[in-house]
Amino acid sequence: MFRRAVLGCLSAFVALAAHAADYPVKPIRVIVPYAAGGADLYIRPLQEKLQAALGQPLVIENVGGGGGAVGAAKAARSEADGYTLLFAGTGAIITAPRLTGASYTWRDFAPVANVVAIPFTWVVRQDSPIDSFARLLELGRSRPGTLSYASPGHGTSTQMGADAILAAGGAAVTEIPYQGGAPALSAVLGGHVDAMIGAPSIVMPQVEAGTLRALAVTGPARFAPTPDVPAVGEFGVDVHVVANYGFFAPRGTPEAIVRRLAGAIQAAVADPAYVATMRKGYNDVAFLGPQDYTSAVQEEDRYFGGLMDQAGVGAAP
Incomplete structure (x- = not known):
C-alpha cells in the first residue's frame, strides 16, 4: 500500500513537471474581481505583449462583488495549473475576506508579479x-x-x-x-x-x-x-499606505509556471509605451517578482490585519 502511494505521488510529480515544461498550451483566463473599467485597465495594455510572449490568448474576465471577494474566491477555487489567474489589489485577498467572511485568505494564492503601486x-x-x-x-x-x-x-x-x-x-x-x-x-x-x-x-x-x-x-x-x-x-506623518495590484495564481501552481508567467510580465511592464500609459492615467509601474511580492503581501497582511483588529472591523481568517 505504501509503495503504491509513493508511486502515485511520483507519478503526480512527473505529470506536473511535464505540464510545466509544456505550459501554456491553451488560453489563460485572468479574473479581475471588480467591475469593468477599473483595475482591468492596468492589464489590458499588456495583453498583446503577454500573448506574444506566452503564445496563447489572455482572456480577461471581470467578476465583481464583495470588494473583490467574489472574484478572488472563484480564482482560489480554480485548478492550480496556470490557466486561471487573479489580477487584483491586495485588499481583495487581505481585507475583503475579513469583511465578507469569505473562506479564502491570501495564503490560498501564489503571488506571481506585482504590476502597479498606487498611493491614495x-x-x-x-x-x-x-x-x-x-x-x-x-x-x-x-x-x-x-x-x-x-x-x-x-x-x-x-x-x-x-x-x-x-x-x-x-x-x-x-x-x-x-x-x-x-x-x-x-x-x-x-x-x-x-x-x-x-x-x-x-x-x-x-x-x-x-x-x-x-x-x-x-x-x-x-x-x-x-x-x-x-x-x-x-x-510630519510617519504612516504610509500604497495599494499594490498584481497577478496571483491558485496555491499549488508549479513554481516553473509561476516563474514563466513572472518573466513574461516583467518584460511586458518594462515597455516604455506601457509605462507612459500608466503614468498618463496617474498610475506607476512597480514590478515585483514572486519572492519579493510574497514578502510584500505578508507585510500588508500584518499591517492591515493589525489595523482591522485594533478597529474591531472584520473577523480574523
Missing part, C-alpha cells in the same frame, strides 16, 4: 478653506470630529490607511463611507463631505479640471505621476 490622494473641493494637508490636520486636532471625509468603503485598505494617517497626525476627522470611489467623489464634489481620499486615477482628473484641490499622497514619497502633490510625510 487626499483632496478637497477647490473652493474649500482647507488649503493644505497641514490645515486639515490642524482643524482635525482643534475641532475633533467636526470635519468629515468620504471613503470608498468602511474597512477597506483606503479607509484603514486614512484613519491611521489621521491618528498619526493627532487629528479626528469623521469617516463617511460610500460604495466605491465614484460615489465618494460625487460626495466631495457635491459638498456633502469636507474631504475625500481615493485613487489618483479617480480624483486627479478633477484636480486637473480645477474642481478639486489635491492636498497630499499617502506614499512614502511624492508620486511620480503627480510630482507637485506633497507626501503626508512632509507634514
